[in-house]
Amino acid sequence: MEDGKIGPRIQFFLEIWKEKVKNIDIIAEDLGTLTADVFKLLRQTNYPNMKVLQFGLTEWDNMYNPKNYTEKLSCLYRHS
Numbered sequence: 001m002e003d004g005k006i007g008p009r010i011q012f013f014l015e016i017w018k019e020k021v022k023n024i025d026i027i028a029e030d031l032g033t034l035t036a037d038v039f040k041l042l043r044q045t046n047y048p049n050m051k052v053l054q055f056g057l058t059e060w061d062n063m064y065n066p067k068n069y070t071e072k073l074s075c076l077y078r079h080s
Helices: 011-017 036-045
Strands: 047-052 073-079
Touching: 011 036
Parallel strands: 047 073
Antiparallel strands: none
């Protein structure tokens, strides 16, 4: 976080799930700074992440390029 504080991470989702809000559709956006903690949280929640095609077309080795998708749960967003 910008102020140097760490967010609640998985605890946030555990509290939501405890309230029986399990059947909501969530897609995590791959925007901002992606750290190991972000990828860990995606694995812990099992939420699909968004791949923005526009970002993947600038460089061949970019993680957003469709040839580099490794996650089983992800969706492609093409900006119109």
